Amino acid sequence: MNAYPNLQVQLGPLRLPNPVLAASGTFGYGLEYADLVNLSLMGGIVVKSLTLAPRAGNPPPRVTETPAGMLNSIGLQNEGVETFLLEILPRLREYGVPIIVSVAGETVEEFCAVAEKLTRAQGIVALELNLSCPNQMRGGMEFGIDAKLTATVVRAVRSRCELPLIAKLSPNVTDIVPIAQAARDAGADILSLINSVLGLAVDAQTRRFKLATRTGGLTGAAIKPIALYHVWRVHQALPDVPLIGIGGIMSWEDAVEFLLVGASAVQIGTANFVEPTTCIDVLQGLERYLVTQEIPSVQSLIGTVQDIA
Numbered sequence: 001m002n003a004y005p006n007l008q009v010q011l012g013p014l015r016l017p018n019p020v021l022a023a024s025g026t027f028g029y030g031l032e033y034a035d036l037v038n039l040s041l042m043g044g045i046v047v048k049s050l051t052l053a054p055r056a057g058n059p060p061p062r063v064t065e066t067p068a069g070m071l072n073s074i075g076l077q078n079e080g081v082e083t084f085l086l087e088i089l090p091r092l093r094e095y096g097v098p099i100i101v102s103v104a105g106e107t108v109e110e111f112c113a114v115a116e117k118l119t120r121a122q123g124i125v126a127l128e129l130n131l132s133c134p135n136q137m138r139g140g141m142e143f144g145i146d147a148k149l150t151a152t153v154v155r156a157v158r159s160r161c162e163l164p165l166i167a168k169l170s171p172n173v174t175d176i177v178p179i180a181q182a183a184r185d186a187g188a189d190i191l192s193l194i195n196s197v198l199g200l201a202v203d204a205q206t207r208r209f210k211l212a213t214r215t216g217g218l219t220g221a222a223i224k225p226i227a228l229y230h231v232w233r234v235h236q237a238l239p240d241v242p243l244i245g246i247g248g249i250m251s252w253e254d255a256v257e258f259l260l261v262g263a264s265a266v267q268i269g270t271a272n273f274v275e276p277t278t279c280i281d282v283l284q285g286l287e288r289y290l291v292t293q294e295i296p297s298v299q300s301l302i303g304t305v306q307d308i309a
């Protein structure tokens with residue numbers, strides 16, 4: 001029996017102490033959770049997506065519950081990159097947890113400007129590009145649903161940033177593989193899959209949309225099979241690219257499923273709203289699983305799913 005399985009994971013240039021991270025937009029800037037969760041135990045925190053200037057986000061209502069999930073249209077509400085660097089990062093650094101900063105923008109130039117400010121800061125281990133942002137030049141179409149646009153953003157940021165670069169892909173596409181390939185070829189070290197799935201909710205009683213923006217992003221348990229599918233497909237097509245699995249992870253079993261289909265790490269989003277300690281619970285469950293299954297390391301589990309006998 002192996003009493004101390006190795007939880008460390010290596011994703012290209014990025015080494016993490018364990019594979020369980022909090023997903024962008026669902027864990028604030030980390031500080032909000034510091035009284036509830038021992039942040040130093042986490043594999044990492046992906047902070048809320050940052051834009052160049054602060055943003056108020058979309059008008060309310062911008063969240064609604066759905067069967068087995070939720071729909072949101074927060075609209076990139078954030079403090080802006082300057083406030084993050086001056087007021088938030090110095091405090092978050094104190095916790096010793098790997099900090100990944102999510103970068104957002106409505107133009108390629110905005111992505112680059114935000115990344116350039118972050119690349120010189122102390123204590124950031126990687127940048128994650130939120131490619132689900134609305135592209136101002138293309139009438140609000142997500143950057144990440146087009147392979148060429150994805151490559152343009154990744155290449156531009158890559159040329160101005162030395163940190164490990166993660167491209168976070170959108171599931172709202174017919175085939176994710178060409179987009180994953182474009183991101184990799186343009187210089188992304190790691191891919192995160194997936195962001196929220198486009199959805200809509202209507203109230204039969206009031207006969208109105210439930211969100212002020214009409215449509216929103218579906219997250220939570222409902223999207224887990226979609227996320228597993230995308231991770232598995234990209235791992236089959238691009239086995240050398242390190243992947244971070246995201247979507248509907250509510251338990252350690254869910255996390256194991258993502259590792260088995262090819263993710264090297266996972267991010268937990270909506271579950272943080274249900275139970276703020278989910279990341280730690282998942283990590284502890286994963287560790288127990290490795291011990292009882294006599295698996296020596298997380299790394300040796302990745303991509304080992306098998307067909308039904």
Ligand SMILES: Cc1cc2nc3c(=O)[nH]c(=O)nc-3n(C[C@H](O)[C@H](O)[C@H](O)COP(=O)(O)O)c2cc1C
Nearest residue numbers: 023024025049072130194195219220247248269270
């Ligand atoms: C309220 C809310 C806000 C989010 N904000 C962001 C964001 O700012 N940037 C980003 O890349 N993803 C954002 N996401 C998407 C999550 O990071 C994650 O990709 C998605 O929720 C799927 O994971 P889950 O099913 O575990 O929630 C947000 C999700 C929710 C629910």
